[in-house]
Amino acid sequence: ELLEAFQSMAKREAIKRCVERKTAECYQHFYQELNVVKKQFDQQRRHPPIHPALPKYAGAAMWALQLSKRLDKPMSFLKEAKHYLPVTADAAEVETAYKLAEQSLQQYIKNQHAEWFG
Numbered sequence: 001e002l003l004e005a006f007q008s009m010a011k012r013e014a015i016k017r018c019v020e021r022k023t024a025e026c027y028q029h030f031y032q033e034l035n036v037v038k039k040q041f042d043q044q045r046r047h048p049p050i051h052p053a054l055p056k057y058a059g060a061a062m063w064a065l066q067l068s069k070r071l072d073k074p075m076s077f078l079k080e081a082k083h084y085l086p087v088t089a090d091a092a093e094v095e096t097a098y099k100l101a102e103q104s105l106q107q108y109i110k111n112q113h114a115e116w117f118g
Contacts, residue, residue, distance in 0.1 A: 020086045027090035030074050031097065037067050038101050045108060057116035061109045068105045071098060 041064070050059030075098050082091070 016086075020088065023085045024088045024090055026078065026085075027088060027094045030078060031090065031094050033074065034071060034094070034097055034101055037071055038104075041067055041101075041105065041108075055116075057112045061112040064105050064108045064112070068102060068109075071101065 044063075048060045048063040050056070050063055054062065078091075078094070085091075
C-alpha cells in the first residue's frame with residue numbers, strides 16, 4: 001500500500017528512484033524467504049518434521065502444504081501490486097523461482113498421496 005501511494009507521487013526523479021529501490025527490496029526479501037523455504041524443503045523432504053500423532057503420508061503432505069502457504073501470501077501481494085509497481089529485473093526472476101518451488105511442493109504432495117494409496 002505504501003509503495004502504491006508513493007508510485008502515484010513518483011513524478012520527481014528522486015522519488016521515482018526511491019520507489020524503484022524499495023520495490024527491488026520487496027522482491028529481494030521475498031526471494032530470500034523463497035530460498036529459505038526451498039532449503040528447508042530440500043533438507044527435510046525425506047524425513048519431514050511431522051507431529052507424532054499425524055499419519056506418515058498425510059503429515060508429510062500437510063508439512064509441504066504449510067511451506068507452500070508460507071510463500072502464497074507474500075506472492076499474492078506482489079502479484080496484486082504488479083500493476084502499479086515499477087518494472088524491475090528481480091520481478092521475473094522471483095516469479096519464475098516461485099513457480100518452480102510451488103511445482104516441487106505440489107509434486108511432493110501428489111507423490112505422498114500416491115505412496116499412501118500405492
